[in-house]
Amino acid sequence: MKSSSLQKRLGLGLTLGMTLLWLGGTVGAWLVVQHELNEAFDSALEETAQRILPLAVLEISNREAPREAQHIATLKMHKEYLTYLVRDAEGEILMQSHDANPKIFNKRPREGFSTTQKYRLYGASALRNTVFIEIAEPLNHRREAAREALFALLLPLLALIPICLLGTWLFVRISLRSVLAYRHAVEARGVGDLSPIKVTRLPAEIDPLADAVNHLLGRLRKALEAERSFTANSAHELRTPLAATLAQIQRLRHEAPEGPLQVRAAKIENSLRELARLSEKLMQLAKAEGGGLLSEAPQDLIPLLAHVVDEWNHSSGQRIALHLPSEASVYSAIDPDAFAILLRNLVENALKHGAADQPVEVSLTDQALLRVVNGGPPVPEAVLQHLTERFVRGNSEASGSGLGLAIAKTIVQGVGASMTLVSPATGRGEGFEVNVQFCKHAAR
Structure with missing residues (x-):
């Protein structure tokens, strides 16, 4: 199972936690704002009724026909959020605002606050309960104000979430800088x-x-x-x-x-x-x-390679074919003695287990790739995977300790190079090939 990054988990977790807390705080603030808005609207209803009722009583008293209903003309056509009726105790309409709809009011006038499905009502009386006023306000008006307040609280959150995520990520990264340095040191x-x-x-x-x-x-x-x-x-x-x-x-x-x-x-x-x-x-x-497998200064591999191959040709009857790169020098940081041990083990393995009637090809490329190729029957894949283990030998009848390729692999790993075994050899239908890719360095 792939492990997840601590930095990622902390960044996402802290951002998610802060977002949830913000949402919770927003909901709580919205409920408080909604309560305060209702109180403010109710106070406005009550204040409006108390302001209009004395004027309405005075207007009705000065009429020639007080019981005749009268519409209050508006100076300019507009949509009224507050509408009102002035009625007597029997419910007869004495005065109403220009946009008032009698159907939305109570059938009989009453004092105090009341709520219908779509309206919030407030009633007051004067002249010993003979004249009543009721003011109606649409609940949609209040709901719209509550929605706008909610959006005003939520909209900053949309901008704060990415800012919070970035800030948390940077803070966690700075806080975990020493842990990342420790990881890099281990790697x-x-x-x-x-x-x-x-x-x-x-x-x-x-x-x-x-x-x-x-x-x-x-x-x-x-x-x-x-x-x-x-x-x-x-x-x-x-x-x-x-x-x-x-x-x-x-x-x-x-x-x-x-x-x-x-x-x-x-x-x-x-x-x-x-x-x-x-x-x-x-x-x-x-x-x-x-x-001690790395040298203090990069070493030229070409003379080292030529020297070791020359030694083996003197002892093995010129069975090794050497191919040198076009460049005059190929430098790597491997220690000369370690390179000699590596090459001797690879060449010895090729001479022992390769076909006796075919030469062993040793080559070095300009990119510091060492290749040792010998003839012979191909090595099965199941055997090939274990040849670099200690005391493991192939199917060859030649004598040996089974340590040559294990020593080569240990040196390759110690100098930071890579080694691959290929059988059949590249471009052939048989044979065995060892490729060692060194890290190429510039000469000092």
């Missing part, structure tokens, strides 16, 4: 680098984890150093007694008469030679795992 570590990771100002929640990782690296480094030291010392200590024993068994072969004794001595000599080669391989493996 930049090479295969053989087990030194403590030093990153300052880590958060208090991450600092114990970093200390635990450094303690683990320290324990692992000590364990690996002990293992490498044991391997290297054992292989080194075996070289002298093996050489002495091999010399003695060779002398015994020459002094022994023809017969079973000489045959047994030859078998012992071959076994001792294999043991000596295994000891040499173990020393190479210890060097490959022990670091």
Whole structure:
């Protein structure tokens, strides 16, 4: 399962939380605003009724026919939000605003506030409950005012959400800068680098984890150093007694008469030679795992390659075909001794397991790609995937320890290069190919 970014989770979570809080605050503020608007509108209704009622009473009293209904003319045609009726106690209309609809009012006048399906009403009386006024206001007017107040509260949120997301993301990124630096420090570590990771100002929640990782690296480094030291010392200590024993068994072969004794001595000599080669391989493996694979200055690979191939041609009867790049120099940061060990193991593997009647092709390109190709039957895919493991050998009957490609892979990983195995070889129907892509450097 793919892990999610802490920065992403914090940014989205904080933004979502702030948005929900803002929405909750907006709803609460809107309810308060709606309540206050209703109070203000009700107060306006009551104040309007108390202002109009004395004027209406005076107008009715001065008429020649007080009981005759009268429409109040408007100075300018407009839509009235507030309409009113002035009636007597029996409900007869004495006066009404120009846009008033009697159907929306109560059948009998009443005092105080009342609400119908579409209107909010307020009634008041004068002259000892003989003249009544009722003022009606559409509820849509109030709802429209409430909606506008809600939109006024919500619209800033649309602009604040991206601003909040960006601000939260920047704040979290700045806060996690030391954690990101720690991650980059861990990712930049090479295969053989087990030194403590030093990153300052880590958060208090991450600092114990970093200390635990450094303690683990320290324990692992000590364990690996002990293992490498044991391997290297054992292989080194075996070289002298093996050489002495091999010399003695060779002398015994020459002094022994023809017969079973000489045959047994030859078998012992071959076994001792294999043991000596295994000891040499173990020393190479210890060097490959022990670091020191990178040089302080970039090295030209062409003379190193030519020198190692020349040595092998002298010992293998000119079976190696060397192809050098068109450039005069190809530089890489690998240590010369490590490059020699790498190349010797690849060439030895090709000579041992390749077809004896075909040359081994060794080439280096301008882009620092090393290729070692040998003939022979193709290697099955299932076997090819495990050839770089220790003590794993292919289907060849040739003798060997199964450490050559494992040593090569360890060196390649230690210098930050890449190695691929291909079978059949590129452009062929058979054979085996090893490609090592070094990091090319400019000459100093």
